[in-house]
Amino acid sequence: DVSFEVAHGATLGIIGSNGSGKTTMLKCLTGIYTPDKGSIKIDGKLAALLELGAGFHPELTGSENIYLNGAILGMSKRDVLAKFDSIVEFAGLERFINTPVKNFSSGMVVRLGFSIAAHVEPKILLIDEILSVGDQDFQRKSSEKIEEFRREGRTIVVVSHSLGLVQQLCKEVIWLEKGQIKQIGNATDVISAYTGGSYAQHIEKDDESRERWGTGDARINSLELLTSDGSPTQRIESDSAVKIRCEMTAHTRLESPILRVSITKLNGDVIWATSTQRGTNTVRVLDGPATAILDIPKLGLLEGTYYLSASISDPTGTTDFDHCQNWVRFNVHKTNLFDEGVLSVTSTWSLERHHR
Numbered sequence: 001d002v003s004f005e006v007a008h009g010a011t012l013g014i015i016g017s018n019g020s021g022k023t024t025m026l027k028c029l030t031g032i033y034t035p036d037k038g039s040i041k042i043d044g045k046l047a048a049l050l051e052l053g054a055g056f057h058p059e060l061t062g063s064e065n066i067y068l069n070g071a072i073l074g075m076s077k078r079d080v081l082a083k084f085d086s087i088v089e090f091a092g093l094e095r096f097i098n099t100p101v102k103n104f105s106s107g108m109v110v111r112l113g114f115s116i117a118a119h120v121e122p123k124i125l126l127i128d129e130i131l132s133v134g135d136q137d138f139q140r141k142s143s144e145k146i147e148e149f150r151r152e153g154r155t156i157v158v159v160s161h162s163l164g165l166v167q168q169l170c171k172e173v174i175w176l177e178k179g180q181i182k183q184i185g186n187a188t189d190v191i192s193a194y195t196g197g198s199y200a201q202h203i204e205k206d207d208e209s210r211e212r213w214g215t216g217d218a219r220i221n222s223l224e225l226l227t228s229d230g231s232p233t234q235r236i237e238s239d240s241a242v243k244i245r246c247e248m249t250a251h252t253r254l255e256s257p258i259l260r261v262s263i264t265k266l267n268g269d270v271i272w273a274t275s276t277q278r279g280t281n282t283v284r285v286l287d288g289p290a291t292a293i294l295d296i297p298k299l300g301l302l303e304g305t306y307y308l309s310a311s312i313s314d315p316t317g318t319t320d321f322d323h324c325q326n327w328v329r330f331n332v333h334k335t336n337l338f339d340e341g342v343l344s345v346t347s348t349w350s351l352e353r354h355h356r
Contacts, residue, residue, distance in 0.1 A: 002021075002180070003038075003181075004184060008155055011150055013170035014174045015160070016177055021180075022128075023050065025176070026050055029048075029126060029157070032050075044122070044123030045121075045122045047118075048128075049128060056101050057101070059100055060101060062112055065101050065112070066080060066116060069113065069116045073116065083119045086119060091115040092138070114142055118149075124156075125155070125157070127146075146158075147169075172184070211325035211326060212325070214323050218248055218254060219322050220310055221248060222245075222247045223245075224245045225242060225243075225330050226245055234330045234331065238303065239298055239299065244310075245293050246294075246310050250321075252287075253287045254314075256284060258277055258317050260274070260317075261310045262274075265307070271301070302344050304342060307325075310324050311323040
């Protein structure tokens with residue numbers, strides 16, 4: 001029993017663990033599925049990105065699939081022709097547009113699908129978790145496009161395990177659980193309730209509660225937060241010494257790759273990040289399995305919940321071979337009872353009184 005209404009120009013987020021019914025709900029909205037009972041009313045042209053490769057013919061080229069997918073989404077041949085160059089440019093596929101889609105990577109398919117859907121200029125845009133497949137540059141471009149749609153007053157429904165993205169885009173959120181609405185309301189309130197319940201229970205065993213993308217030339221096999229004696233932990237004291245251990249495998253010889261780790265908050269704000277580009281830490285070659293350990297003598301975080309992420313990229317830092325976002329969730333318990341914020345900064349007060 002699911003009932004809700006999305007106002008014109010609103011951005012609604014839908015969250016929940018795997019199997020909760022998020023994708024099924026979107027398929028009902030698009031007409032792919034028909035609900036057993038009840039009704040669905042939609043006012044305006046709708047475009048949807050639900051499944052990898054949906055609406056594409058693998059034997060056709062990217063160019064031919066633009067016309068095919070555009071027609072499925074309601075665009076005329078004239079409209080597609082007028083927007084063709086812009087679609088290809090936004091997707092970043094100028095060199096590959098005449099290649100059969102069956103030879104595209106998953107990221108290329110998603111980029112093309114999103115670009116076509118965006119150029120339909122729909123009044124309503126439905127987006128499933130599919131966007132997490134893209135690389136970092138595409139993530140930025142798609143987020144900027146969604147933000148542009150929001151400013152233009154278009155209606156957007158986003159399904160995502162990225163709570164930071166949902167928090168950023170949506171004022172209202174639905175939390176689905178076992179096909180039922182567990183909670184609906186203000187994004188901050190619903191996400192806070194979710195992180196205290198379902199998310200906390202599933203983050204260790206449900207890979208999709210994290211985000212991952214990359215070319216696949218290398219893979220991060222494990223990412224761990226360790227105490228100073230090398231024991232894995234998810235609970236540390238403020239100002240304590242910690243280590244970060246990252247085990248990885250390069251599937252091809254990588255020259256001067258960059259290993260990067262970052263600590264973020266739930267909303268996606270980066271608290272701290274570092275990489276092997278710093279000083280003498282440069283990695284000359286990565287070929288096969290390897291383990292990297294980062295020593296942090298004093299973490300310097302105040303009480304709160306934080307997320308650890310890691311990535312392996314090319315020497316320019318623009319192409320991710322593997323990127324694991326929000327891979328480790330950990331809690332910091334404060335030893336300083338008086339400071340506020342996120343950073344524990346060593347400081348000393350002095351006071352000089354001025355006599356008149």
